[in-house]
Amino acid sequence: MMKKDDATTPERIVRRKLSDQVFERLRDLMSSGELPPGAPMPSERDLMERFGVGRPAVREALQHMHTMGLITISHGERSRVNELSAGSVLSRVDDVARMLLSSEPDQLDHLKQARRMFECGLVREAARQATPADVADLRDLIDRQRAVTREAQLFVSLDMAFHTRIAAISGNPILTATSQSMLRWLFQYHGILLHWSGNEEITLIEHQEIADRIAAADADGAVRVMQAHLDRSTDLYTHGNGQGTALD
Structure with missing residues (x-):
C-alpha cells in the first residue's frame, strides 16, 4: 500500500x-x-x-x-x-589499470594473487588439452628465450608470450585476452624499474618443466611446477625501493 x-x-x-x-x-x-x-x-x-x-x-x-x-x-x-574482441575490450583499460597500481600499491599484491590462481587453472587445462603442436610452440618459445638471455626486454616479452601461449591452449579467447592483460599490467608497472637479476637460467628451467608436464598430460604436476614458478617470481619482486625484476 x-x-x-x-x-x-x-x-x-x-x-x-x-x-x-x-x-x-x-x-x-x-x-x-x-x-x-x-x-x-x-x-x-x-x-x-x-x-x-x-x-x-x-x-x-x-x-x-x-x-x-x-x-x-x-x-x-x-x-x-x-x-570488437576480448583483447580489444580489455586493452581499453590499460591506462586505468596502470593508474590503479600506481596509486594503490596494495592492488599489485591482489593482481599477483589473481594471476597465480588464474595461471594455475590455465596450466591444468593446458595439460588436459594440449596437442603436439601446442607443446612444440611452447618449446620453441623457450628456445627463443634461451637465445636472448642478454636482452632483458626481449626475454621478458618472450616470457609473456610463453604464458599467453599456455592460455591459448584453452581455445577460449577471453581467457587468452585476460592472461595477456594481466601480464601487460604487471609489465607496465614494473617496466620502468626493470633490471636483470641473473635468474634467466632458472626461468628457462622452470619453463621447460612446465612444458614437460603439459606434454605428459600431467595436470597436477603442471600446476605444482607453475605454483613454484610464480611463487619464486613473486618473492623476487621489490616494491618501492627503486628496483624491479622479470615477470617470472
Missing part, C-alpha cells in the same frame, strides 16, 4: 543529454547488425537528420564511441565501426 507521503511525491523525470541518446541509438544499430564491423559510419549530416539533433550532440556521441573503441575516427576519412 502506498504511503501518503509517497502519493504526494512526484516521480522525477531525468533529462538526458541528447548526445547520450544518440550514442545509445548508434550502439543499438551496431548490435542489430545495421552497422556491422568495418562499415563506414553515416555522415554527421545524415545522423543529424535521422535523429533530429544538432551537430554538437552527434559529434559528442561519436567521440564517446571512439573513446570506447567502438569506432575509429580518421581525419579526412569516414569513421568506421571497429570489430
Whole structure:
C-alpha cells in the first residue's frame, strides 16, 4: 500500500543529454547488425537528420564511441565501426589499470594473487588439452628465450608470450585476452624499474618443466611446477625501493 507521503511525491523525470541518446541509438544499430564491423559510419549530416539533433550532440556521441573503441575516427576519412574482441575490450583499460597500481600499491599484491590462481587453472587445462603442436610452440618459445638471455626486454616479452601461449591452449579467447592483460599490467608497472637479476637460467628451467608436464598430460604436476614458478617470481619482486625484476 502506498504511503501518503509517497502519493504526494512526484516521480522525477531525468533529462538526458541528447548526445547520450544518440550514442545509445548508434550502439543499438551496431548490435542489430545495421552497422556491422568495418562499415563506414553515416555522415554527421545524415545522423543529424535521422535523429533530429544538432551537430554538437552527434559529434559528442561519436567521440564517446571512439573513446570506447567502438569506432575509429580518421581525419579526412569516414569513421568506421571497429570489430570488437576480448583483447580489444580489455586493452581499453590499460591506462586505468596502470593508474590503479600506481596509486594503490596494495592492488599489485591482489593482481599477483589473481594471476597465480588464474595461471594455475590455465596450466591444468593446458595439460588436459594440449596437442603436439601446442607443446612444440611452447618449446620453441623457450628456445627463443634461451637465445636472448642478454636482452632483458626481449626475454621478458618472450616470457609473456610463453604464458599467453599456455592460455591459448584453452581455445577460449577471453581467457587468452585476460592472461595477456594481466601480464601487460604487471609489465607496465614494473617496466620502468626493470633490471636483470641473473635468474634467466632458472626461468628457462622452470619453463621447460612446465612444458614437460603439459606434454605428459600431467595436470597436477603442471600446476605444482607453475605454483613454484610464480611463487619464486613473486618473492623476487621489490616494491618501492627503486628496483624491479622479470615477470617470472
